[in-house]
Amino acid sequence: TQLLEQSPQFLSIQEGENLTVYCNSSSVFSSLQWYRQEPGEGPVLLVTVVTGGEVKKLKRLTFQFGDARKDSSLHITAAQPGDTGLYLCAGLFSGGYNKLIFGAGTRLAVHP
Amino acid sequence: GAVVSQHPSRVICKSGTSVKIECRSLDFQATTMFWYRQFPKQSLMLMATSNEGSKATYEQGVEKDKFLINHASLTLSTLTVTSAHPEDSSFYICSASFGGLNTGELFFGEGSRLTVL
Numbered sequence: 001t002q003l004l005e006q007s008p009q010f011l012s013i014q015e016g017e018n019l020t021v022y023c024n025s026s027s028v029f030s031s032l033q034w035y036r037q038e039p040g041e042g043p044v045l046l047v048t049v050v051t052g053g054e055v056k057k058l059k060r061l062t063f064q065f066g067d068a069r070k071d072s073s074l075h076i077t078a079a080q081p082g083d084t085g086l087y088l089c090a091g092l093f094s095g096g097y098n099k100l101i102f103g104a105g106t107r108l109a110v111h112p
Numbered sequence: 113g114a115v116v117s118q119h120p121s122r123v124i125c126k127s128g129t130s131v132k133i134e135c136r137s138l139d140f141q142a143t144t145m146f147w148y149r150q151f152p153k154q155s156l157m158l159m160a161t162s163n164e165g166s167k168a169t170y171e172q173g174v175e176k177d178k179f180l181i182n183h184a185s186l187t188l189s190t191l192t193v194t195s196a197h198p199e200d201s202s203f204y205i206c207s208a209s210f211g212g213l214n215t216g217e218l219f220f221g222e223g224s225r226l227t228v229l
Contacts, residue, residue, distance in 0.1 A: 006155075033218075042118075042205050042220035043156070088155060099146065100207075100218055105155040 003027055004091055006103030013079055014111055021074040021106045023089035032072045033100070034063055035088040043088055046074075079110045115139060116208045118221035125196055126229055132192045133224045135206030141186035142208035146218075147179075150203040162189045196228040 005024045013019055023032070031050045035043035047056050049065035049072060056063045060083075062075040076083055089103040115138040125131050135145055144163050148156040160181050162168040168181040178200075180192040189208075193200050205223040 040203075040223065040225070042116075042207075042223045044220070045218075090156075099158055099161055101158060102148075102156040107153070 003093065003101050004089055004103035006089055006106055008106060009104060010107050010109075012109045012111065015080055016078050017110075019076050019079055019108070021087055021089075021108075022071070023073070023091075023103050024071045025091060026070065027091070027093070028069050029091035029093065030069070031092045032065055032069070033090045033092075034072070034074055035090060035102075037086040037088060037105075076108075079108075081110045081112050084108055084110050116142075116206065116219045116221040118204075118206055118224050120224060121222060122225045122227075124227045124229065127197055128195055130192055130194045131196055131226060132190055133204055133206075133226070135189045135191070135208065135221055137187045137208045137219070140208075142189075143186065144209050145183055145189040146207045146209075147181060147189075147191050148205045148207070150205060150223075152203075156205060159191075193226065196226070198228045201226055201228045 003025055007022050031048055033048045034046045036046055037043040047063045049063055052067045052069045054065045060077045064073045087106045090100045093099050093101045117136045117138055119134045123131055146161055147159045149159050150156045158171050159174045160168045160170045162181045162183040164183045164186050170176050178194055183189040203223050203225050207218050207220045209218045
């Protein structure tokens with residue numbers, strides 16, 4: 001059972017378009033992280049959101065944590081080919097001991 | 113910033129052999145290390161959590177005897193895939209935290225790609 005549902009799984013868009021990736025769960029997370037991963041490399045942390053309703057911006061990327069801390073979204077404005085990659089959300093799960101659980105990922109392709 | 117290094121980055125082995133992958137935290141002491149497995153075009157699946165000086169905690173469905181994890185020091189954890197088979201071919205990624213897993217305190221290695229022939 002996937003604790004974190006991520007959608008869409010694949011996204012192919014043209015340069016300049018906007019997009020939103022969603023991460024949903026029935027569980028409450030104490031924090032949620034977004035990562036970006038290039039082929040053959042480990043994931044790189046983009047942002048951590050902790051407080052319900054929190055919004056963080058990283059240049060053209062806007063991250064939001066749901067009020068109930070069960071969902072999050074990543075919005076990219078004016079996507080560029082350099083944004084192409086695998087975007088992963090990950091929730092800090094505290095069921096007994098802390099561990100980071102990843103969503104299925106969204107594979108984004110931005111075409112010039 | 114903190115760096116976590118994995119070695120080897122790529123390994124090819126014959127079916128039935130054992131392969132060891134090392135994960136080192138280069139500039140901090142990692143009290144906890146996590147091992148993930150990633151199949152092509154899929155996400156990271158947590159295999160086990162390793163605490164220095166104690167036995168690893170394995171996720172459901174992960175065979176303890178097949179994936180041996182040792183965390184002998186605060187800077188080194190090893191994953192040994194015993195009697196590897198082609199279905200064990202995957203991208204293995206470790207991550208390390210210091211002072212417990214809190215917000216933003218998890219660092220990932222570059223990953224190790226295992227191919228079993």
